[in-house]
Amino acid sequence: MLITQSEALMSRPSPRIDIAHEALKQAILERALLPGTKLPEDEIGAHFSMSRTLVRAVLAKLQSEGLVDARPKRTATVAQPTLEEARDVFEVRRALESEVVRLVVKRWKPAFGAELEGLMREEDAARLRHEGHVAGRLAGEFHIRLAKLSGNVLLERYMSELVTRCSLILAVYGAPHVHDHTGGNEHTEIIAALRAGDAAHATAIMEAHMGDVERRALRGADPAGADALGDVLSRYAGAITARDTATPLRKVAKRK
Amino acid sequence: MLITQSEALMSRPSPRIDIAHEALKQAILERALLPGTKLPEDEIGAHFSMSRTLVRAVLAKLQSEGLVDARPKRTATVAQPTLEEARDVFEVRRALESEVVRLVVKRWKPAFGAELEGLMREEDAARLRHEGHVAGRLAGEFHIRLAKLSGNVLLERYMSELVTRCSLILAVYGAPHVHDHTGGNEHTEIIAALRAGDAAHATAIMEAHMGDVERRALRGADPAGADALGDVLSRYAGAITARDTATPLRKVAKRK
DNA sequence: AATGCCAAAACTGTATACATGATCGTCGAT
DNA sequence: ATCGACGATCATGTATACAGTTTTGGCATT
Numbered sequence: 001m002l003i004t005q006s007e008a009l010m011s012r013p014s015p016r017i018d019i020a021h022e023a024l025k026q027a028i029l030e031r032a033l034l035p036g037t038k039l040p041e042d043e044i045g046a047h048f049s050m051s052r053t054l055v056r057a058v059l060a061k062l063q064s065e066g067l068v069d070a071r072p073k074r075t076a077t078v079a080q081p082t083l084e085e086a087r088d089v090f091e092v093r094r095a096l097e098s099e100v101v102r103l104v105v106k107r108w109k110p111a112f113g114a115e116l117e118g119l120m121r122e123e124d125a126a127r128l129r130h131e132g133h134v135a136g137r138l139a140g141e142f143h144i145r146l147a148k149l150s151g152n153v154l155l156e157r158y159m160s161e162l163v164t165r166c167s168l169i170l171a172v173y174g175a176p177h178v179h180d181h182t183g184g185n186e187h188t189e190i191i192a193a194l195r196a197g198d199a200a201h202a203t204a205i206m207e208a209h210m211g212d213v214e215r216r217a218l219r220g221a222d223p224a225g226a227d228a229l230g231d232v233l234s235r236y237a238g239a240i241t242a243r244d245t246a247t248p249l250r251k252v253a254k255r256k
Numbered sequence: 257m258l259i260t261q262s263e264a265l266m267s268r269p270s271p272r273i274d275i276a277h278e279a280l281k282q283a284i285l286e287r288a289l290l291p292g293t294k295l296p297e298d299e300i301g302a303h304f305s306m307s308r309t310l311v312r313a314v315l316a317k318l319q320s321e322g323l324v325d326a327r328p329k330r331t332a333t334v335a336q337p338t339l340e341e342a343r344d345v346f347e348v349r350r351a352l353e354s355e356v357v358r359l360v361v362k363r364w365k366p367a368f369g370a371e372l373e374g375l376m377r378e379e380d381a382a383r384l385r386h387e388g389h390v391a392g393r394l395a396g397e398f399h400i401r402l403a404k405l406s407g408n409v410l411l412e413r414y415m416s417e418l419v420t421r422c423s424l425i426l427a428v429y430g431a432p433h434v435h436d437h438t439g440g441n442e443h444t445e446i447i448a449a450l451r452a453g454d455a456a457h458a459t460a461i462m463e464a465h466m467g468d469v470e471r472r473a474l475r476g477a478d479p480a481g482a483d484a485l486g487d488v489l490s491r492y493a494g495a496i497t498a499r500d501t502a503t504p505l506r507k508v509a510k511r512k
Numbered sequence: 513a514a515t516g517c518c519a520a521a522a523c524t525g526t527a528t529a530c531a532t533g534a535t536c537g538t539c540g541a542t
Numbered sequence: 543a544t545c546g547a548c549g550a551t552c553a554t555g556t557a558t559a560c561a562g563t564t565t566t567g568g569c570a571t572t
Contacts (some may be wrong), residue, residue, distance in 0.1 A: 014328065014555070014556090016556095032515095039524065040522080040524090041523075041524070042522085042523075050556080050557090051556060051557045051558070052523095052524085052557085052558090053309070053555085053556060053557065053558090054555090054556070054557090056524095060313070060544095061314065064320060072270065072524085072525085073523085073524060073525080073562095073563060073564065074523090074524080074564075075522090075523065075524080075565095084409070085409070088408045088409055088410040088411065089410055091355070091359075091408055091410075091411065092352070092355070092408065092410050092411050092414065095351060095352060095354070096348070096351060096352070098351070099348070099351035100349070102345075125564090152344045152346055152347055152348065153341070153344055154341070154344040154347075154348050155344065155347065155348050158348065158414070190416035256512070270525070270526090270555085272526095296553060296554090297553070297554070298552090298553070306526085306527090306529090307526060307527045307528070308527085308553095308554085309525085309526060309527065310525090310526070310527090311529090312554095328554085328555085329532090329533060329554060329555080330540065330553090330554085331533075331535095331552090331553065331554080350517090378572085428557095
């Protein structure tokens with residue numbers, strides 16, 4: 001249930017590559033590895049006992065997902081999405097979420113409702129246990145599952161990537177305990193709207209939800225009209241903090 | 257102008273990798289390499305005088321773009337998109353093209369019109385010269401350029417990938433000379449609609465255009481209600497043709 | 513104390529080697 | 543003549559070596 005079963009079939013995934021990929025992904029999304037942290041191929045390889053060849057493949061994949069920055073001849077680092085990039089991601093996501101809703105309404109079956117509700121309840125349970133990371137992951141799962149119900153495999157793949165990117169943005173810009181909000185789960189309304197079968201209304205609900213998520217994610221970051229300089233400086237501050245923290249991965253590395 | 261300048265900045269692109277990537281991409285899209293053709297790492301490496309290490313990176317990239325199929329322990333092949341996959345691609349593309357139009361209308365500047373018209377005229381010129389491949393490429397360029405005008409870098413990236421995938425679909429399912437149609441360029445109407453500034457109308461035009469493109473691309477392929485078997489068989493026919501044609505790449509290889 | 517410079521250390525870029533698993537043709541049995 | 547098993551060949555999976563570039567830390571200079 002933790003592994004993305006979709007990828008297991010396609011792609012060129014030696015299992016070992018997937019393990020490292022998933023582990024790093026988790027670590028980054030849970031902020032165990034802060035943005036800017038260096039990710040040297042040797043060290044990662046040592047941890048997962050694989051050669052640089054494989055590590056390289058892992059990093060390439062993470063880069064294509066936007067989780068790591070990698071410029072030629074330079075050590076890869078955990079990505080630090082720009083505010084602008086963040087807004088771009090949400091913009092695309094909003095568009096595709098709408099499309100998902102339209103398609104799901106069109107092919108709606110009662111079983112869908114049960115499936116989504118089950119997932120939602122898991123999320124709520126995790127939140128009650130104050131397991132923020134788990135709740136966050138499940139919230140993402142919900143949207144990916146919804147995309148799968150659209151019946152469009154490519155759409156599911158894209159949504160999956162977008163959700164991941166959003167999670168990183170949330171980790172970078174969001175308040176520390178974003179996932180611990182009390183009050184009703186917003187996904188309830190989405191399910192209700194889907195059941196109602198009114199496509200226009202359902203997309204409206206989804207757009208509203210996306211608005212909430214984005215607002216929550218970018219809270220604290222300058223609201224709208226910030227100048228480029230302030231943006232740059234604040235990002236550098238983050239980078240320095242992360243960089244000072246230590247030589248890359250060391251915490252994990254020398255756990256002896 | 258032939259190189260996608262967007263990728264030059266990001267990613268992890270040793271120039272040599274990009275060269276091979278671009279070459280293979282072109283070859284596949286122009287049907288110089290037919291779907292199903294095997295792409296052994298050794299042979300490709302020999303052609304571009306690079307080691308399998310680099311070839312592997314190239315193939316991985318092509319795979320992520322949907323241009324090659326690569327299953328573990330099996331020689332990679334030129335992709336043969338399913339009809340279902342094809343429809344998925346167009347579905348996602350339609351959704352994102354609409355979003356692009358909305359955004360471009362919102363940030364419209366007169367210079368945009370000139371830029372798009374220039375590109376369009378190049379396309380027409382190529383078509384008059386009966387250079388189908390060039391015209392096709394430029395038609396794709398048009399949509400990518402439009403996406404760039406949206407100001408959303410991620411959206412541009414996605415659109416770029418979707419256009420590529422559509423080109424492959426066109427190459428596989430479309431009639432041999434799809435790009436040689438006479439009569440007005442449909443892109444004219446799009447530009448006009450954008451100039452008018454009416455978002456709703458402009459998206460409607462774009463949707464219509466996408467409908468046309470999809471219809472043109474999937475013409476000949478069973479129109480709607482085909483059973484899976486017929487689908488499979490027709491695809492096998494194509495595959496066998498391609499496979500018989502020769503040992504992989506040979507045409508390109510021994511062009512002496 | 514701050515600035516620049518240089519050598520050592522740290523990493524990446526790429527090729528190559530070796531092991532293992534697929535593929536294809538041939539040969540024997542039915 | 544067809545079908546099925548077996549081995550040679552081909553191609554991939556992964557590790558490792560070596561070359562070249564960037565980064566780092568210290569030392570001399572201002």
